Amino acid sequence: MNRCFKLFKPIQSHILFLQNKNLATLVERRNPNYAILTDSDFAFFERLLGKERCVDDTNALESYNTDWLKMCRGNSKLAILPKTTSELSEILKYCHEKNLAVCPQGGNTGLVGGSVPVYDEIVISTKLMNKIINLDNESSILSCQSGCILQNLDEYIREKAGLTMPLDLGAKGSCHIGGNVSTNAGGLRLLRYGSLKGNILGLEVVLSNGEVLNSMNTPVRKDNTGYDLKQLFIGSEGTLGFISGVSILCPQKPKAANLILVACDGNSFKTVIEVFKTARQELNEILSAFEFMDRESMIAVKENSNLENPFDKEISEKCNFYCLAETHSSDEESAIKKIENFYSKLSEKGLGLNGIIAENKSQFKFLWSLRERIAESLTRDGYNYKYDISLPINKMYDLVMDTRKRFKDNNAEKEFRRCIGYGHLGDGNLHLNVTSTTYDDKIFGLLEPFLFEWTKANNGSISAEHGLGLKKRNYIYYS
Ligand SMILES: Cc1cc2nc3c(=O)[nH]c(=O)nc-3n(C[C@H](O)[C@H](O)[C@H](O)COP(=O)(O)OP(=O)(O)OC[C@H]3O[C@@H](n4cnc5c(N)ncnc54)[C@H](O)[C@@H]3O)c2cc1C
CATH class of the missing domain: 3.30.43.10 (Uridine Diphospho-n-acetylenolpyruvylglucosamine Reductase, domain 2)
Incomplete structure (x- = not known):
C-alpha cells in the first residue's frame, strides 16, 4: 500500500x-x-x-x-x-x-x-491526451483529458456554449489543464472565479501502481458523501498521482470585458492599495482582475520585448506603479461608465496620474500584454531568480524594497540587473524577480533564505501559486 x-x-x-x-x-x-x-x-x-x-x-x-x-x-x-x-x-x-x-x-x-x-x-x-470528453451545456461542466491546452479549451467552450475557463494565465497557450490542476494554478482571474479547489468537480487520477481513481462520473456541484479525495491531488504537483482527466465548472463568458490601465500617482505602494480599494468599491461585482506592476517591470517589457509604455514621457518618468483593472459584465455601456467613474474617484483622491481604457480588442490585448509578458521579458536578461510569494497586501512591496536595500547594504548593486515586483494584487500574490546576466553566487546568497525568512516573519507563504517543485522543496517549512 x-x-x-x-x-x-x-x-x-x-x-x-x-x-x-x-x-x-x-x-x-x-x-x-x-x-x-x-x-x-x-x-x-x-x-x-x-x-x-x-x-x-x-x-x-x-x-x-x-x-x-x-x-x-x-x-x-x-x-x-x-x-x-x-x-x-x-x-x-x-x-x-x-x-x-x-x-x-x-x-x-x-x-x-x-x-x-x-x-x-x-x-x-500528456501532450497527446488532448481530447474533450464532454461539454454539458446545461450545467456548464467541461470534462476533458488532462493534456488539453488551456487556451484551446477556452476557445472550444466559448464557441460551443458561450462559456469561459475559470482560470487564465500568461502561459495559457502552452500549459495543460492537468498541469494547472497539479499546481493549483491561480492566475489572473482568481479574484473573480476563485481557486481551482472550488471549480474542479471531478478528477480521474492514475496512482503510481496503475490503479485508476475516478470521480469524474459524478461531476456535480454538491457532493457531501464523505471525504473529497480529489482535493488531495489539486496542487500535489504529481507526487500523489497522475491526473488523466478533469471535470471543471466553467462560468458564462461575459458579454463585456473591459480594461483600464492606471498610472498611479505617488511614490509609495500605499497608493496602489488605495487604488485597489477604490476599484473594489466602484467596480464591485464586475471586477474580474486586479494586477499591479512597478516602474521597473514596465521598463523591462519595453527594453526586452519592445512593448512601448502607452503613457507619454512625462507620466512614465514620474510613475512608479501601474495597475490593471479588468471587468467582466453583461453590459458594456454601464461597465465603461463604472470604469470612468472609478478613474474620476482616483483623480479626486489624487491617486491617478492618468488612465487608459481599452477601446477595442487590440488595445485590450496590448494592455494585458504589458503585464503578461513580464515573465518572458525577464528571461532575456540572462539569469532569473524568481519568487512567488503570498503576503498581506500592505506588506507586499516592502519585500521588494527590503531586497533592494539588502543588495545596497551588501555592495551588490552592480551584480544584479533588475529587482522588480509585480503580481496579482487582488490575491496578495507578489512576483518578486531579480535578474543578472549570469548566475551569481553572491546574489543567490543574499536572496535565500532571506526572502523565505522574511515571508515567514510576515505570515506569508513562500509559494502562492507556482508550487514547490524542486527549487522550493526544501523551504516548505517556512510556510
Ligand atoms: C509566462 C508564464 C506565466 C505564468 N503565469 C502563471 C500564473 O499567473 N499563475 C500560476 O499559477 N502559474 C503561472 N505560471 C506557471 C505555470 O504556467 C503553471 O504552474 C501551470 O499550471 C503549469 O502547467 P503545465 O501544464 O505547464 O505543467 P508542467 O509545467 O508541465 O508541470 C507542472 C507540475 O505539475 C506536474 N504535472 C503536470 N501534469 C501533470 C499531471 N497530468 N498529473 C500530475 N502531475 C502533473 C509536473 O510534474 C510538475 O510538477 C506561468 C508560467 C509562465 C511561463
Missing part, C-alpha cells in the same frame, strides 16, 4: 542546473533504489505505444528535459506519450513493478523546476 503512494520523483537525485551550482547541491545523488532503464523496458514501451510515441532521440529529448526558464535540466533517456488512461495505467503499473522513476509533464511551463526530470526519470507527457 505504501508503494502506491510513494513519490513519483526520487527524493535524492540530481539535476543539471545549467548555471546555478548552489541549487545543484539540493539534489546531490540519484537514489540508487530506482532502476536504470534497460533495452527490455524500451521494448515494452514501444510495444505498448509504438515507436513514434517513445521519444529517445537526444535532440528531441532536449525540450522534455529542459524547463521553460532554461534553468533546470534533467537527463531523461525516454519521453513517452500515452493517449488514453488505460495506456497511462499500463505504463505506471509497469514502472511501479520495475521500480522505474517517472516525471509527469504537461505543458512544461512550470517555474519551479517540477516539470522536468531530476535525473533520468522517464518523462510521461
Whole structure:
C-alpha cells in the first residue's frame, strides 16, 4: 500500500542546473533504489505505444528535459506519450513493478523546476491526451483529458456554449489543464472565479501502481458523501498521482470585458492599495482582475520585448506603479461608465496620474500584454531568480524594497540587473524577480533564505501559486 503512494520523483537525485551550482547541491545523488532503464523496458514501451510515441532521440529529448526558464535540466533517456488512461495505467503499473522513476509533464511551463526530470526519470507527457470528453451545456461542466491546452479549451467552450475557463494565465497557450490542476494554478482571474479547489468537480487520477481513481462520473456541484479525495491531488504537483482527466465548472463568458490601465500617482505602494480599494468599491461585482506592476517591470517589457509604455514621457518618468483593472459584465455601456467613474474617484483622491481604457480588442490585448509578458521579458536578461510569494497586501512591496536595500547594504548593486515586483494584487500574490546576466553566487546568497525568512516573519507563504517543485522543496517549512 505504501508503494502506491510513494513519490513519483526520487527524493535524492540530481539535476543539471545549467548555471546555478548552489541549487545543484539540493539534489546531490540519484537514489540508487530506482532502476536504470534497460533495452527490455524500451521494448515494452514501444510495444505498448509504438515507436513514434517513445521519444529517445537526444535532440528531441532536449525540450522534455529542459524547463521553460532554461534553468533546470534533467537527463531523461525516454519521453513517452500515452493517449488514453488505460495506456497511462499500463505504463505506471509497469514502472511501479520495475521500480522505474517517472516525471509527469504537461505543458512544461512550470517555474519551479517540477516539470522536468531530476535525473533520468522517464518523462510521461500528456501532450497527446488532448481530447474533450464532454461539454454539458446545461450545467456548464467541461470534462476533458488532462493534456488539453488551456487556451484551446477556452476557445472550444466559448464557441460551443458561450462559456469561459475559470482560470487564465500568461502561459495559457502552452500549459495543460492537468498541469494547472497539479499546481493549483491561480492566475489572473482568481479574484473573480476563485481557486481551482472550488471549480474542479471531478478528477480521474492514475496512482503510481496503475490503479485508476475516478470521480469524474459524478461531476456535480454538491457532493457531501464523505471525504473529497480529489482535493488531495489539486496542487500535489504529481507526487500523489497522475491526473488523466478533469471535470471543471466553467462560468458564462461575459458579454463585456473591459480594461483600464492606471498610472498611479505617488511614490509609495500605499497608493496602489488605495487604488485597489477604490476599484473594489466602484467596480464591485464586475471586477474580474486586479494586477499591479512597478516602474521597473514596465521598463523591462519595453527594453526586452519592445512593448512601448502607452503613457507619454512625462507620466512614465514620474510613475512608479501601474495597475490593471479588468471587468467582466453583461453590459458594456454601464461597465465603461463604472470604469470612468472609478478613474474620476482616483483623480479626486489624487491617486491617478492618468488612465487608459481599452477601446477595442487590440488595445485590450496590448494592455494585458504589458503585464503578461513580464515573465518572458525577464528571461532575456540572462539569469532569473524568481519568487512567488503570498503576503498581506500592505506588506507586499516592502519585500521588494527590503531586497533592494539588502543588495545596497551588501555592495551588490552592480551584480544584479533588475529587482522588480509585480503580481496579482487582488490575491496578495507578489512576483518578486531579480535578474543578472549570469548566475551569481553572491546574489543567490543574499536572496535565500532571506526572502523565505522574511515571508515567514510576515505570515506569508513562500509559494502562492507556482508550487514547490524542486527549487522550493526544501523551504516548505517556512510556510
Ligand atoms: C509566462 C508564464 C506565466 C505564468 N503565469 C502563471 C500564473 O499567473 N499563475 C500560476 O499559477 N502559474 C503561472 N505560471 C506557471 C505555470 O504556467 C503553471 O504552474 C501551470 O499550471 C503549469 O502547467 P503545465 O501544464 O505547464 O505543467 P508542467 O509545467 O508541465 O508541470 C507542472 C507540475 O505539475 C506536474 N504535472 C503536470 N501534469 C501533470 C499531471 N497530468 N498529473 C500530475 N502531475 C502533473 C509536473 O510534474 C510538475 O510538477 C506561468 C508560467 C509562465 C511561463
